[in-house]
Amino acid sequence: MTPHVAVLGAGPAGRGLAHRLLVAGFDVTVVEAHPTRPWRATYACWSDELPDWVAQTALAAQVDTVGVIGHTATELARGYSVFDTVALQRSLTLEDGHVVGGRVGEVDGGLVHLTDGTTVAADVVVDCRGTAARHAPRQTAFGIVVDEATARRHLDGGAALLMDWRTSGGDRALLPSFLYAIPLGDNEFLLEETCLAGRPALPLDVLERRLCDRLGGLPADVRRTERVSFPLLAASARPWRQHPFRYGAAGGFLHPTTGYSVAAALRGADEVVAAISAGTDPASALWPRAARAVYRLRLRGLGVLLKLDADQTLRFFDAFFAMPLSAQRGYLSDRGDLAATLEAMARVFAGLDMSMRTAVARGCLGVPQPDA
Numbered sequence: 001m002t003p004h005v006a007v008l009g010a011g012p013a014g015r016g017l018a019h020r021l022l023v024a025g026f027d028v029t030v031v032e033a034h035p036t037r038p039w040r041a042t043y044a045c046w047s048d049e050l051p052d053w054v055a056q057t058a059l060a061a062q063v064d065t066v067g068v069i070g071h072t073a074t075e076l077a078r079g080y081s082v083f084d085t086v087a088l089q090r091s092l093t094l095e096d097g098h099v100v101g102g103r104v105g106e107v108d109g110g111l112v113h114l115t116d117g118t119t120v121a122a123d124v125v126v127d128c129r130g131t132a133a134r135h136a137p138r139q140t141a142f143g144i145v146v147d148e149a150t151a152r153r154h155l156d157g158g159a160a161l162l163m164d165w166r167t168s169g170g171d172r173a174l175l176p177s178f179l180y181a182i183p184l185g186d187n188e189f190l191l192e193e194t195c196l197a198g199r200p201a202l203p204l205d206v207l208e209r210r211l212c213d214r215l216g217g218l219p220a221d222v223r224r225t226e227r228v229s230f231p232l233l234a235a236s237a238r239p240w241r242q243h244p245f246r247y248g249a250a251g252g253f254l255h256p257t258t259g260y261s262v263a264a265a266l267r268g269a270d271e272v273v274a275a276i277s278a279g280t281d282p283a284s285a286l287w288p289r290a291a292r293a294v295y296r297l298r299l300r301g302l303g304v305l306l307k308l309d310a311d312q313t314l315r316f317f318d319a320f321f322a323m324p325l326s327a328q329r330g331y332l333s334d335r336g337d338l339a340a341t342l343e344a345m346a347r348v349f350a351g352l353d354m355s356m357r358t359a360v361a362r363g364c365l366g367v368p369q370p371d372a
Contacts (some may be wrong), residue, residue, distance in 0.1 A: 014128030014247025045263030047079030060185035098144030143192030151189030240287030
């Protein structure tokens with residue numbers, strides 16, 4: 001008999017998982033407080049991270065290269081994709097499932113109790129809600145959407161900028177931030193000042209001021225603004241031990257040193273489907289020993305970023321993006337490849353001078369913990 005699966009939360013991870021479960025023929029109930037609320041955030045990923053089942057219409061723009069500018073400038077020949085968020089949400093269809101509007105109060109085994117008194121019974125419960133560690137380091141950003149002609153003046157001749165760390169001094173010495181500039185399709189670009197990681201992270205008003213300074217004043221034709229603030233840690237230091245099983249950003253699928261999670265959650269959905277089909281524990285399937293080790297190493301990477309000053313941060317990323325793309329990919333994208341992660345970390349360490357090696361080693365000792 002096909003199990004009945006309850007998916008809690010209908011963000012990209014939850015909706016993506018529910019969609020793939022329905023494609024596989026499962027009986028699925030999605031519990032979401034705001035089931036018809038449209039997604040507003042901008043999501044992007046490396047193109048080679050996308051599972052082949054994601055519809056091409058769910059992508060707003062794709063580029064073959066992205067630029068990184070620190071003390072040196074580098075062009076990365078690795079494709080980068082930006083989602084059409086509305087189209088992505090629409091493409092992850094749930095018509096064959098049951099959608100229940102409401103807030104989860106408590107989960108007791110296979111019983112999901114909602115705050116309105118409703119109870120949903122299921123054979124398997126997967127919690128995909130976005131709750132995470134309350135006092136974790138955060139990533140913050142303030143961005144504006146402008147037309148392509150306006151954006152091109154700040155792209156340094158490239159198709160897109162992953163990171164432009166160039167600064168004009170001032171308060172940037174306190175905590176560094178960078179320009180993230182990507183196409184959104186339909187003649188639109190996002191220009192965003194980003195604090196990669198901070199505890200505390202830079203406030204949005206500081207990032208707005210820095211973006212204004214960087215651009216020489218905000219353009220007159222800003223179409224809309226974007227404000228970003230989210231934690232970089234899951235609710236547990238061992239997400240593979242959470243009950244019920246958690247999936248998505250709050251379940252450890254968010255990369256703690258980059259903030260990316262959507263592609264990883266979409267790509268991992270079929271692994272969850274396969275585990276449930278086989279009657280095995282999804283946590284065991286998704287978190288073998290190597291994946292757990294990679295996650296712990298990534299937490300050490302976050303600890304390093306939190307300890308570096310502005311100049312050290314630029315020197316660190318100069319070394320990181322000087323590596324071959326295969327080594328970069330090993331650290332950024334391969335959540336279960338322990339050898340590739342260790343190789344990338346060793347390469348970065350070898351590319352640093354002695355003072356930076358000391359700073360990195362000290363940062364590795366301070367592994368950030370949820371709610372610490």
